[in-house]
Amino acid sequence: MSNTQSREPRPDASERIPLKARKVSFSWEDTPLHWVPGDPFATHTINVLHLLLPAGERWFVHVYKQVLPYIRDDRLREDVIGFIGQEAMHAQAHDEVLPHLKEQGLDPTPYTAQVDWLFEKMLGDRTLPPGKARKWWLMERVALIAAIEHYTAFLGNWVLNADELDRRGADPTMLDLLRWHGAEEVEHRSVAFELFMHVDGSYRRRARTWATAFTALVFLWQRGARFFMENDPTLIGGKASFKDFYRGGKKGTLPTTPDMIRSIPRYLSCSYHPSHEGSTAQAVAYLASSPAATAAEVATQAPPAPKGAR
Numbered sequence: 606m607s608n609t610q611s612r613e614p615r616p617d618a619s620e621r622i623p624l625k626a627r628k629v630s631f632s633w634e635d636t637p638l639h640w641v642p643g644d645p646f647a648t649h650t651i652n653v654l655h656l657l658l659p660a661g662e663r664w665f666v667h668v669y670k671q672v673l674p675y676i677r678d679d680r681l682r683e684d685v686i687g688f689i690g691q692e693a694m695h696a697q698a699h700d701e702v703l704p705h706l707k708e709q710g711l712d713p714t715p716y717t718a719q720v721d722w723l724f725e726k727m728l729g730d731r732t733l734p735p736g737k738a739r740k741w742w743l744m745e746r747v748a749l750i751a752a753i754e755h756y757t758a759f760l761g762n763w764v765l766n767a768d769e770l771d772r773r774g775a776d777p778t779m780l781d782l783l784r785w786h787g788a789e790e791v792e793h794r795s796v797a798f799e800l801f802m803h804v805d806g807s808y809r810r811r812a813r814t815w816a817t818a819f820t821a822l823v824f825l826w827q828r829g830a831r832f833f834m835e836n837d838p839t840l841i842g843g844k845a846s847f848k849d850f851y852r853g854g855k856k857g858t859l860p861t862t863p864d865m866i867r868s869i870p871r872y873l874s875c876s877y878h879p880s881h882e883g884s885t886a887q888a889v890a891y892l893a894s895s896p897a898a899t900a901a902e903v904a905t906q907a908p909p910a911p912k913g914a915r
C-alpha cells in the first residue's frame with residue numbers, strides 16, 4: 606500500500622451505518638415532461654442524471670467486483686458489498702425513466718449510446734496482461750470512482766435540502782426518486798474513498814483522477830443538458846448555457862456555483878473524509894418517509910404467498 610499523505614483523514618464514526626439496497630419501483634405515467642413546472646432548463650439539467658447514471662453506476666459495480674479480492678478488512682468488504690447492491694438498484698431505477706422520456710418525444714438513445722461506449726469501452730477492462738498494468742488500471746478506476754462519489758454525495762446532500770423544488774411544485778415521484786437516491790448516496794458516501802485509501806491511497810493519483818472526473822462530469826453534464834434542451838419537442842430553439850445554470854443555483858432549483866467551487870479544495874485537502882459532508886441522520890430520516898423506500902420495506906417484510914395462491 607502506498608500512502609503519501611502526511612495526515613490521515615479522520616472519519617466521523619457516528620456517520621457510519623450498515624448499508625442495504627432497497628428494491629424501489631416508481632410509476633412514471635403521471636410525471637410531466639417538465640417536472641419542475643415552467644422550468645425546462647432545471648428539469649433537463651437534473652434529467653442528465655438519467656443519462657449518465659445507468660451506465661456509470663453499472664460500471665462502479667463492475668469495477669468493485671474486481672477489487673473485492675484486494676480488501677483485507679472485513680468491515681470495509683461488507684460496506685463495499687452494500688455499496689454494490691445500492692448502486693445496482695440506482696442504475697436500474699434511473700434506467701426505467703428513459704422509456705418515459707422517449708414516450709414524451711425525448712429519445713435519449715443518441716446520447717446514452719455514447720455514455721455506454723465511454724463506460725464499457727474507454728473505462729472498461731481493456732485487454733491488459735495480468736500483473737502490474739492490469740492492477741494499475743484497476744486502481745486508477747477505483748480512484749476515479751472515489752472522486753465521482755464526492756460529487757454524488759454533494760448532489761445527494763443538495764437534493765435532500767432543495768426545498769425550492771417543493772415550493773415550485775416539482776413532480777413528487779421524480780423528487781422521491783432523486784431523494785431516495787440522494788439519501789443512499791449520503792448513506793454510503795465514505796465507502797468509495799475508504800476503499801481507495803485502503804487499496805492505494807496515493808495523493809498524486811487522487812488529485813489526478815479528481816481532475817479527470819471533474820472535467821468529464823462538467824463536459825458530459827453541459828452536453829447532456831444541451832442535448833435535452835435542443836431535442837425537447839415543446840421548445841423552439843431550446844438552449845442551455847452556464848448563465849442559466851448559475852441562475853438556477855441562485856433560484857435554488859439547481860446547486861449553486863459557489864457551493865460547487867467550494868467542494869473542490871475540500872476533496873483535495875489532506876484532511877478530507879466524506880463523513881464530514883452531509884448528514885447520515887437526515888438521509889436515514891428521508892428514507893424512513895420516502896414513499897418508494899417504505900413501499901420496498903413493506904414488500905420485503907410481507908410473508909410469502911401460500912402455494913397455489915394467485
Ligand SMILES: [Fe+2]
Pocket residue numbers: 662691692695757786790
Ligand atoms: Fe448511486
Ligand SMILES: [Fe+2]
Pocket residue numbers: 692754757789790793
Ligand atoms: Fe454512490
